[in-house]
Amino acid sequence: MIEFCGIALEHPVINGSGTxxxxxxxxxxxxxILERFPFSAFVSKTVTLDPRAGNPAPRLWEQGAGLINSIGxxxxxxxxxxxxxxxxxxxxxVPLIVNVMGSTRxxxxxxxxxxxxxxxxxxxxxxxxxxxxxxxxxxxVDPDATxxxxxxxxxxxEKPLIVKLTPNATDSAAVAAAAQDAGxxxxxxxxxxxxxxxxxxxxxxxxGGRTGGVxxxxxxxxxxxxxxxxxxxVDLPIVGMGGVQRGTDALDLVxxxxxxxxxxxxxxxxxxxxxxxxxxxxxxxxxxxxxxxSTAR
Amino acid sequence: xxxxxxxxxxxxxxxxxWLACSDDGPPPRPGQFYMLAAVERWGGGEGERPFLPRAFSxxxxxxxxxxxxxxxxxxxxxxxSELRPDDELxxxxxxxxxxxxxxxxxxxxxxxxxxxxACWQDEVGGVALLGFRDERHAAAAELMSGEVELxxxxxxAGHAGFVTELLADALERAPNVTVxxxxxxxxxxxxxALCAEHDVPAQLALESGMACGFGACFGxxxxxxxxxxxxxxDGPVLEAAAxxxxx
Numbered sequence: 001m002i003e004f005c006g007i008a009l010e011h012p013v014i015n016g017s018g019t020x021x022x023x024x025x026x027x028x029x030x031x032x033i034l035e036r037f038p039f040s041a042f043v044s045k046t047v048t049l050d051p052r053a054g055n056p057a058p059r060l061w062e063q064g065a066g067l068i069n070s071i072g073x074x075x076x077x078x079x080x081x082x083x084x085x086x087x088x089x090x091x092x093x094v095p096l097i098v099n100v101m102g103s104t105r106x107x108x109x110x111x112x113x114x115x116x117x118x119x120x121x122x123x124x125x126x127x128x129x130x131x132x133x134x135x136x137x138x139x140x141v142d143p144d145a146t147x148x149x150x151x152x153x154x155x156x157x158e159k160p161l162i163v164k165l166t167p168n169a170t171d172s173a174a175v176a177a178a179a180q181d182a183g184x185x186x187x188x189x190x191x192x193x194x195x196x197x198x199x200x201x202x203x204x205x206x207x208g209g210r211t212g213g214v215x216x217x218x219x220x221x222x223x224x225x226x227x228x229x230x231x232x233x234v235d236l237p238i239v240g241m242g243g244v245q246r247g248t249d250a251l252d253l254v255x256x257x258x259x260x261x262x263x264x265x266x267x268x269x270x271x272x273x274x275x276x277x278x279x280x281x282x283x284x285x286x287x288x289x290x291x292x293x294s295t296a297r
Numbered sequence: 298x299x300x301x302x303x304x305x306x307x308x309x310x311x312x313x314x315w316l317a318c319s320d321d322g323p324p325p326r327p328g329q330f331y332m333l334a335a336v337e338r339w340g341g342g343e344g345e346r347p348f349l350p351r352a353f354s355x356x357x358x359x360x361x362x363x364x365x366x367x368x369x370x371x372x373x374x375x376x377x378s379e380l381r382p383d384d385e386l387x388x389x390x391x392x393x394x395x396x397x398x399x400x401x402x403x404x405x406x407x408x409x410x411x412x413x414x415a416c417w418q419d420e421v422g423g424v425a426l427l428g429f430r431d432e433r434h435a436a437a438a439e440l441m442s443g444e445v446e447l448x449x450x451x452x453x454a455g456h457a458g459f460v461t462e463l464l465a466d467a468l469e470r471a472p473n474v475t476v477x478x479x480x481x482x483x484x485x486x487x488x489x490a491l492c493a494e495h496d497v498p499a500q501l502a503l504e505s506g507m508a509c510g511f512g513a514c515f516g517x518x519x520x521x522x523x524x525x526x527x528x529x530x531d532g533p534v535l536e537a538a539a540x541x542x543x544x
Contacts, residue, residue, distance in 0.1 A: 018515075019513060019514070020513045021511075021512045021513050021515075023512075024511060024512025024513065024527070024530045025511055025512060025513065027512065027530055028392055028510075028511040028512060028529075028530060029298060029511070032298070036298070053524055053525055054515060054518065054525060057505070057518055057519070057520075058506060059515070059516045059517075059518065060506050060507075060508055060514070060516035060517075062346055062347065062348050062349050062506075062508075063344065063345070063346070063348070064340070064344055064345025064346055064348065065340070065345060065348060066348060067348065067349065067508060069508070069514065069516060071514070071515045071516065074515055074518075074525065216348065265508075267509070267513060268349060268508040268509035268513055268514050269334070269348075269349060269350060269509075270299050270387075270389075271298055271299060271389070271509075271511060271513075272298055272299065
């Protein structure tokens with residue numbers, strides 16, 4: 001057992017938000033997916049106040065050692081999530097972390113308030129990769145905007161608040177420090193890096209949303225550098241992610257300063273990849289040393 | 298869940314590559330698909346790809362033997378085309394919904410789109426109208442177990458022209474059918490429009506780039522009258538009436 005923000009986890013591997021749909025996976029694979037659930041906590045796809053259709057197709061571009069996606073955060077909105085998704089996600093055998101995003105402080109506050117009173121929800125993750133309507137900049141690239149947002153929603157819930165950092169900030173560690181000072185309980189990083197593939201046939205951007213987020217092993221070294229940078233600056237527990245394919249990749253993130261790790265794109269290639277990563281971490285015998293720093297935090 | 302399957306046979310059929318592997322997974326329904334990747338050397342091809350597995354409808358499933366067919370069009374299909382007996386594949390599936398049986402089946406396939414129709418014709422019968430670029434591609438028509446009417450773009454086999462011309466004639470003669478179609482988007486759009494015009498129900502097996510195949514990535518969406526749907530979990534077979542158009 002590992003303790004993360006007061007939540008007991010069976011093992012140190014969770015999923016990155018938006019990289020696994022537990023409800024769809026249950027439709028595809030039946031209850032077998034619950035019996036062999038690969039993550040020790042489930043982070044759901046970003047919920048926004050209003051429903052979103054997502055970006056026009058095409059949404060995917062494969063590259064060497066990675067993927068560029070322009071999905072556009074499709075979701076049923078807060079009401080749809082509470083009515084349709086939450087009852088199903090509550091049946092998962094692991095704690096539920098709900099990822100939320102809003103374009104104003106008030107929107108985020110409404111979301112946080114709604115989940116604060118739901119016993120099914122163990123923690124909240126704030127997706128800061130959303131343009132602030134006041135400035136046009138993503139909340140997460142600006143330490144002051146990040147701090148102001150967290151201070152605004154912090155009093156609304158006793159549940160742990162995990163702040164998902166964007167790697168597109170000039171100084172992720174400064175944003176993490178601002179999040180810590182404003183009362184965040186943990187940070188998670190890295191989100192995808194902005195990228196743009198060109199259609200070789202037309203010379204125009206390939207993705208319907210023009211730009212997308214680069215993920216997969218191609219960004220692993222960037223994740224390690226940013227996790228180390230953030231760990232050097234803050235005392236908060238860190239969810240490290242970015243290109244984890246094997247147990248050794250997860251252990252590298254832990255060595256860089258992560259408390260627990262998340263698997264994302266690799267789950268697309270192999271639905272139970274995270275379970276394999278856990279086995280590989282254990283086999284290399286460093287699981288015990290992994291538990292110590294996380295419980296100390 | 299994802300598992301290893303051993304290649305038992307592989308060869309060229311006309312312009313296509315045919316492969317059979319042994320698999321102990323659940324039995325599939327016609328129209329369903331699998332995510333495939335080579336166990337060895339998946340990556341390091343053109344542009345350092347492939348990275349993701351590739352989605353393929355299955356051609357036929359007999360006992361523990363699964364058959365596939367593809368055309369070598371990119372780094373994924375190129376690597377899969379190198380596989381020989383005793384090589385291994387990663388297999389995930391069966392995935393997706395598959396066809397639903399209705400009276401009077403009429404099958405329409407274009408190019409590699411004939412694949413899901415082969416096992417479907419085994420099950421429900423009916424005539425298969427098949428269109429190909431040329432005679433070399435039309436060699437794949439031998440994989441069908443039932444009656445076939447051929448069309449080729451260059452006239453080198455069967456009717457000279459599009460398979461949708463055969464469909465238009467068939468619907469004029471006998472409109473009390475259910476159309477099952479798979480093929481390139483322009484063909485499927487013509488099938489959809491013809492069926493709408495004749496008030497004939499149609500089930501279309503669509504294709505889209507997929508990262509995962511089980512609803513995780515939200516990458517394979519197609520627009521329907523009620524919004525985007527994920528082809529991997531809500532398809533790949535969609536009712537034609539649910540679509541404004543096939544794009």
